[in-house]
Amino acid sequence: MTSRLLRVLRPRRGGRLPLILLALVVAAGVTAAVTDASASSGGLRFAQLGHWIAQPKENTVFHVNGNGAVDAKFRAEGMDSEDTQVVQGDTAGYVLGGNRAVRFGKSTLEVEEGYKLQAPANGEEPVALEAKGGPYYVYPEQGRIVRFGGDDPVTIPAGPGGPLGTPVVTPDGTLWLQHRDSNGLCLLTPEAEQVDCRASAPAGHAGSLTVVGKQAVFVDTDADTFTPVDGNGLGRPVRIGRDLPADAKIATADMSGRVAVLDPGASQMHIVDATGLGQGRVAADISVTLPPGKYETPVAGRDAVVLLDNQGKSVRTFDRDGRQQREGLLPKDKQTTRLSRGEDQRVYVEGSQGDQVYVVGDRGRLDKVTPPAPAGKDDRRPVPPPGETTPPANPGPTVNGPTQQSANRPRNQGTTTTPPNRPTGRTQNQAPADPPPNRPTPQRTTTTNPPSPPGLPPGLRATVSGGNIRVSWGAAKENGSAVTGYRVTWSGGSSGSRTVGRNTRSTTLSGLTRAKNYKITVAAQNAAGRGTAASTRVLLPAAATSRSVRVSRGGGTTHSPDCNRPDCAWIKTEIRGFPPNSSMDIDIYSSRWGRFNGVKLTTNEKGYLMVDDRFAYNGSGGTIWATVNGVSSNRLSSW
Template identity: 40%
Template sequence: MALVAIGGVAVVTLALTGAVSPTSGLSFSPSGHWVVNPGLGLVLHVNGASRSVDAKAAVPGLAPGDSVVQGDSSGYVVGPSQATQFGKSDLAVTGSTPLPVTGEHPVLLETDGGPYLVFRDAGSVVRLGDTMTVVPAGGKLGDPVAAKDGTVWVNRVDTGSVCDLPKAADQLACPAAAPPGHAGALTLVGEKPVFVDTTAGTFSAVGPGGLEPAVALGVDVPPGARVAGSDAQGRVAIFDPSANRLHLVDTAALTRDRPGVPPITVDVPPGDYATPAATGDTVALLDKHGRTLRTYGADGRGRAVTPIPAEPGDPRLSKGEDQRLYIDGDAGKHVVVVDPDGSAADVPVVADPPKQAPPVAPPPVTPTPPPPSPSSGRPDPPRPPAPPKPASTRPAAPPSRTTPPAPPAPPASPPVVAAPATPPGVPGGLSASVSGSTAAVRWSAAAPNGAAVTAYHVSWARSDGSGAGSLDTAGRSASIPGLVAGATYRVQVAAQNSAGRGAAASTTFTRAAPKPSIKISRGTRPQGDERDCDQPEDTPSCAWMHVVLTGFQPDTSYHVQPNASNSGYDNPGLTKSTDENGSMTLNAFYYYGVGNTVWVTVGSVSSNRLVWRAS
C-alpha cells in the first residue's frame, strides 16, 4: 500500500509537469489532505509526510468554505449544494452531483469504502462514489466516527440510538441505545465504538447486544461536553467548555484487563475551542477565534502552542486517513499539519514552488592587443604597409581601448491584469446573545474578494425547520425577534458582492425555557352562573381562583388540579393547552371556605398556598 501511495503521488506529480500521460482508472490509497484555494481556482494536495504541496487540479466554481473529501481514486469538492468529482490519477473533473441536503455543512469522513458526508441536523449519511448513496437516519445526529474497516457509527440525539453503517451497506443498523433523555457522544477506543454518557458521567462499549456495562468516567462533565472521536493511547479526551478544562479519561476498565487509573484534568486558557481531536499519543485543541492550536500528550503535559495563520472564517480541524491532523481555512492559503507525535508545521499552499532566476552571464570584453616589446638591440621585423587613410581635416585621435558593449535592457514586465472578483468570504466571529424573546446576532467583515461587500443575508430557523425567517442588512449585526422559549435556532450569515453570494457562517443558540411556575390569587365572583355560588352563606366569600401558569411547554395540554385543606373539598380540575409562549391564565374552581388554604398543582409543579378570605 505504501508503494502504491508513493507511486500515486509520483504519477500525479508527473501528470502536472507533463512528463507522462495521465493514467486513468488507477486506485490510490488516500493520504495527505486536499485543500480548496478559491483565489487560485485550484484544489491542492498537501503531503503530510513531506509537508509540501505535491499535486493540484483546476476545478471550476470554487468558493470560500468549500471542502474536499477523498476516496481511493477520486476527490470530491463539497459545496453548499453539490459535490464536484475529480480524478486523482488524471486530475480531471468528471462531473457534479446535487447534494440531497443544502444549507448545512456536513461532517466529512475518509475511510475504507467511502468517503462519507454526514448531515447531522438533517439526519442523513451520504456515501460518495460513481453513484451517490443516501442513508436516512430518521432524526438529528451527533458527531459521527469512522472505523478503519469502513464502518461509520452515528448516534440519534432524540432517541439515543447508536447505529452503524458497515462498508457497502445501504441502511443503518442500531444495536444499542442510551437511556432516554441522556446526552452523550461516540468515540473509538482502538477500533471499538464507545458511547460516552455525559448525563450519567459514564461510558460503555457498544456490543452486538447493546451497550455493555457502564463504567464511571471519574470526573463530572456537563451534558454539552465535547468528546474526541478517537482515543490517545487509551485515554479519551473530553473538553468541558463551561470550565475550560480538558479531561483525559483512562479506558482500561472497558477492556476488563485492569481497573482504570484516575482521569487527568488540564486547565486551558479561555477560548472558543472546537471538539478535541486525537492522533497517536497526542490530543489537539483548536481555539477557533484565538487561532491557536494547543497539543497535549496522553499524560496531560503540554507539547506545543502553534499559531494558525490568519485567513477569512474560522479554521477547520480534520483527521485524514493517514492519521495526521490538518487545520485549514476558507482561503486555503495555509495548512497546519500535526503528526501523531505532536509535532506541527505550517505548510504554505502555493500553486508552484518558488523558482530562482538563472545567473546572468557577464558581457563580453574585447581583448586589448599587448603593447610593443622593448628594444632588444635587434631591428624589428618588417611590417606590411598600412592601407591609405582617407583625407581628413581633423587630426587623428589617439588610439584607445575598446569600450565593452552595454548589457541588454531587461524585458518589459507584462501588464498586471486584475483578477476577476469572486463572491465574498465567510463572515467571521458569528455570535448570538439572547435577551427575552430576541437574539442579537453579530459578525465581523467578510473578505471582499475583489468587489465591495454590499449586503449581508441573515437567515434563521428552529432545529425542526419551523419558525424560519430572513433579512438583508448592510451592517454587521441584526436582531431576530419572536423566539420561542426552550427552542434551539440555527442562524446563518452570508456576504454578497457584485460577483454573487459567498458561503455562509452558521451558529446555533437556544432561548432558555423559564422554570415552570404557578401563581394563584383570589379572582372575581362567578357571574351569571348562580349554581356555583347559590347559597346565601356563600356570598360574598365565593369567588373564582385566578390561576396563572408560565414557563411550561408551548401548545401543550396540561391537567390543572385545584386542592384545599378542608377534607370535604372535591373538584376534578380541568385540562387545557398552553399558548405559544407556554403560558395559561384561568378563572376557575370557585371556592368559599373562609379560613382554609387552597393551591393548584400541574403534575409535580405546585402553586403558592393561599388562605381564603371572606372578600
C-alpha cells in the same frame, strides 16, 4: 469470491483498472500506498497518505503529504468561497461545497464528473468523513447520509429517531450514528445500503460517541460512564472518576487509548484513560486548565491531542499525559479554521481559504505548509455542470501542466502527456488505454425538502438570581417553517414547563426549591413539530442566612464530685445558618479557665445544630462563650 473479483477488475469511469491506477500514481509523484483487500473493502484499495486542501479563491486543489510537503495540485474552477472541503475515497477525491460535488481521479488529477446534491432546507453544513467505503457527507439535523465512492452519490436515511449527534468511524470503515432524541445508536458498514439500529443508549441521557482502538464507545455525560457498543447492543458501562457536563465536547477518536473531553464551561480538558475498558476499568486521571477561549471539539492524532481556539486564533497540541507540546498562532482575520483527521491519523489545521495549513507531526510538532502557486491555465480542469461529464483533456497525469506540443497532439498518436521530468510508467511506443465509450448522462433531479422541526437553540444559559433562575438562549434555525415559540421545562426540587413567544429569548423561573440541582431544557417549535432541546444544569443554593451561635443554661447535671446540681449545669449551644451537612468545630471558653472544652459535630440539612449534653460547667463566677468555625457567641454570665 467470484463476485468480489469482478468488482475489483471492473473498469471504473475513465477506463482504468486499479493496478493501472497504481502505476499512474507513482508517475504523478503523489505519495500513495495500496493496502490488502479486506472483507469490508471488497478489493484493492488505493490509500493516499495525506490530505487534500482547496483554495477556492485560486481555483486550486492541492495535496499535502504527512511531512507537510505539497506533492500534487490541479485546477478546478467554480468552487464555493467558504465551505469547500476535499475528501478522498479509494480511487477518487471529491471537492464538496454547498450542494455541489465534483469527483476527480486521484491518479490522473482529472475532473471526472459533477453532481448536484439535495440542499438541506435549513442550510446546515454537513460533516465530511473519510472512511473505507466512503467518503461520506452526514447531515446531522436532517438525519441524512450521502455516500460517495461509486458511480453516483447515494443518499441513505439515518433511520428514525430525530437529529443526529456527531458521527464517528471505526477503523473497519463502519459509520456510527447517535439519534439525539431517542438515543438510538445506528451503524452503517461499508457495503450496507441501510443503517442497522439495534443498539440504544439510556433514554434521556446526554452524551456522544467516540472510538477507542477498534471499538465504538458511548460516553454518557449524565451517568459519567464509558460503554462499548456493537451491532448487538451496549456492553458493560464503566464509570469514570469525573463529573462530565452535559455540553462536554468529546473527541471522536482516542489517542493511544486516551480520550480527550473538553469542558467548555470550566475551560478545562480532561484526558480519560480508556486503555482498561475491556477489563471494566476506566479512569479520568488528568485535567488540564486552559486559557480563556472558544475551543472546538478536540481532535486526536497519532500522538497528540489538538485544540483549536477560533476566538483567540490559536492551535495547541498536548501529549497523552496532558502536557502542552506546541502552540501556534493563526492570523487574526475572519477566516474560519477547522481541524481534520486524515486516514493517516495525522491532524491537519486547515483555513477555509486553504492558505493557513499546518500538519501536526510527531510529538505535537506544528509543521506549517507553504501553499503552492495557483495552478496554471494549462492545468485548467473546469468543474462540469451538475449531471454532466467532462472528458479528460489529456490521457496522462498532469502535475505541473502539459507542454504545448503534447497538448496539441491528436489523441490517436501513441504518446502520452507527461509532466516535465516525470516518468509515465509506460514506454514511448505504448498506446494509451482507449477512452471509455460514451454513455447516457444520468438524469438527476433536485427535490425540495418539506419543512422540519427547528434546530437546537444555541447558547443556552441558566444563572441564579436570589431564589430564581434566569434562563436565556439564542434563536433556533427555522428549517423551512417559522419558529412559533420555545418550550422551557425544568426539573429538580420542583418541576414545570412553559411556552414563550417566538421572539422571546429569556424567561425567569420562580417558586423553586432551594439547595437543589435543576435540569433545564429549551426546545423550539414550528408547524412541523418540536425540535431538539438544548439542556443545561444549575444548582439553586440554599437561602443565605446570617450565621449565629448562642449559649444558654441547659439542664442541671452531676458531672463530677465537684460539679453537682444546682450549681453544675450543661451549657446549651445553638448553631443556625451554617452550611447544611457540614462539619463544625465547636470550642467552649470561660473567663476563668480559657478554652476548656470542644468537639467536632455536623449540622443538619438546614444548617442547624443544637448541643445540650456535651459541655458541663460549675457556675461559680466568670463568663462563658463559644466559637463555631470562628464565629463567636454571646457572653453568658455564670449562674
